Amino acid sequence: MNEPVIRLRNLARSFEQGGVVIDVLRGVNLEIAPGEVVALLGPSGSGKSTLLQAVGLLEGGFRGSIELAGTSAQDMDAAERTTMRREHLGFVYQFHHLLPDFNAEENVILPQLLLGVKRAEASERARELLGALGLDHRFDHRPSQLSGGEQQRVAVARALANRPQLVLADEPTGNLDEKTSDRVLAQFLELVRGQGNAALVATHNERLAASMDRVVRLHEGVIERETPAAMPR
Numbered sequence: 036m037n038e039p040v041i042r043l044r045n046l047a048r049s050f051e052q053g054g055v056v057i058d059v060l061r062g063v064n065l066e067i068a069p070g071e072v073v074a075l076l077g078p079s080g081s082g083k084s085t086l087l088q089a090v091g092l093l094e095g096g097f098r099g100s101i102e103l104a105g106t107s108a109q110d111m112d113a114a115e116r117t118t119m120r121r122e123h124l125g126f127v128y129q130f131h132h133l134l135p136d137f138n139a140e141e142n143v144i145l146p147q148l149l150l151g152v153k154r155a156e157a158s159e160r161a162r163e164l165l166g167a168l169g170l171d172h173r174f175d176h177r178p179s180q181l182s183g184g185e186q187q188r189v190a191v192a193r194a195l196a197n198r199p200q201l202v203l204a205d206e207p208t209g210n211l212d213e214k215t216s217d218r219v220l221a222q223f224l225e226l227v228r229g230q231g232n233a234a235l236v237a238t239h240n241e242r243l244a245a246s247m248d249r250v251v252r253l254h255e256g257v258i259e260r261e262t263p264a265a266m267p268r
């Protein structure tokens with residue numbers, strides 16, 4: 036079997052608030068194979084965002100182990116985590132977090148420049164992705180000049196620009212109306228599959244989840260159920 040892009044072992048995270056300790060993640064075990072698209076379902080407060088933050092190497096304070104692309108995140112310092120994120124991960128959030136002073140194309144070019152890609156090549160890649168998402172006519176629009184669905188599609192293009200091995204999406208279309216949300220998500224999944232990226236997508240949408248390769252359900256900080264059966268370990 037191919038080496039998983041991500042391997043979580045006994046991942047745990049607690050928060051202390053007002054002297055009370057809340058165990059949000061209580062021993063999560065999860066592996067995602069290259070190119071596998073996984074839905075992360077669970078009631079509000081079950082720890083989906085916390086799990087995505089851990090996998091995205093965005094926050095410390097976790098117990099257990101995280102291996103990304105065969106490398107343990109345990110001993111990485113902040114600079115190494117940033118490099119891992121840039122090289123291996125793409126992020127799509129509920130709110131697009133695009134840079135307001137840059138146009139759509141520039142927002143997709145920037146993460147590539149940070150990896151040392153030449154401007155002309157980065158521009159070509161940005162246009163190819165934006166074009167695939169139906170935004171040919173929006174290259175030079177700033178985020179404020181785009182609709183919510185268009186903004187989110189630019190965010191999708193940005194997340195995929197560096198061909199990440201794993202795309203992390205946290206309720207990626209949660210702030211859009213249902214029809215737009217369905218359309219953007221379908222495009223997102225099509226692109227992810229077309230490029231062979233693996234993805235972990237937190238969502239409340241059961242129908243959408245059912246269209247992915249695997250559904251993982253988080254309940255009170257542990258993975259309660261997986262459909263279809265988990266990969267053999």
Ligand SMILES: Nc1ncnc2c1ncn2[C@@H]1O[C@H](COP(=O)(O)OP(=O)(O)OP(=O)(O)O)[C@@H](O)[C@H]1O
Pocket residue numbers: 050051052057059077078079080081082083084085086
């Ligand atoms: N920095 C923090 N300090 C204290 N508690 C936190 C912190 N971050 C998250 N929590 C708590 O952890 C729990 C899980 O939060 P999380 O955002 O991971 O859930 P979620 O499954 O993503 O929920 P939703 O579907 O509503 O987005 C919540 O009870 C939340 O209050």
